[in-house]
Amino acid sequence: MAHIDYYFATISPNTYIAGTRMEAVAAKHGATITYKPVDIMGLFARTGGTPPGERHESRQNYRLQEIRRQAAKAGLPINVKPMFWPANPAPSSYALIAAQKEGGGDMGALVFALTRACWAEERNIAEDDVIRAALEEAGFDGDLVNRGMLAGAEEYVRNLDDAVAAGAFGAPFYIVDGTEHFWGQDRIDDLDHYLASLS
Numbered sequence: 001m002a003h004i005d006y007y008f009a010t011i012s013p014n015t016y017i018a019g020t021r022m023e024a025v026a027a028k029h030g031a032t033i034t035y036k037p038v039d040i041m042g043l044f045a046r047t048g049g050t051p052p053g054e055r056h057e058s059r060q061n062y063r064l065q066e067i068r069r070q071a072a073k074a075g076l077p078i079n080v081k082p083m084f085w086p087a088n089p090a091p092s093s094y095a096l097i098a099a100q101k102e103g104g105g106d107m108g109a110l111v112f113a114l115t116r117a118c119w120a121e122e123r124n125i126a127e128d129d130v131i132r133a134a135l136e137e138a139g140f141d142g143d144l145v146n147r148g149m150l151a152g153a154e155e156y157v158r159n160l161d162d163a164v165a166a167g168a169f170g171a172p173f174y175i176v177d178g179t180e181h182f183w184g185q186d187r188i189d190d191l192d193h194y195l196a197s198l199s
Helices: 013-018 021-029 040-047 057-074 090-102 107-119 128-137 142-146 149-166 185-198
Strands: 003-008 032-037 173-176 180-183
Touching: 003 021, 003 149, 013 057, 013 107, 013 185, 021 032, 021 107, 021 185, 032 090, 032 107, 032 149, 040 149, 057 185, 090 107, 090 128, 090 142, 090 149, 107 128, 128 142, 173 185, 180 185
Parallel strands: 003 032
Antiparallel strands: 003 173, 173 180
């Protein structure tokens, strides 16, 4: 059975645009998933990337066009310049880490609810009430927003170290069995084909 290490950021537009398509592909092939939220700005800094706001104007403009086009292709509403961006991704990431440990809900739905709040609903995903609502929507205990913060903070740092060591440099980033790398929501079809080749 294949395993996917899923590196993503709750403030990433492409993590939002991915929706739950990766989870559907994983379920189709019986693959398991470990969710690893990362500090995307830290990942850029450690792997030679440039934060969006520091890129040349032509790259910034293209990024916004591509976000709009890719969201339309996925059938998702989007505000390419959301009011609360970049929000502090740490609180939502800690809640994701706590939810994965506790179980009982749908992790893919939780990631989608948090990223949708940022990119389509003009909500601040650093706020407890927004995180609580996402947890409850995905079937988790809303009180996870207040639990496991220290452990979540420690794992969040480890996730960044793991991402760099594993060769991830953006979000979303999917690594199958520690060897096969797929970067971007537009590579989910390639992930599907690769997992099919393992059967």
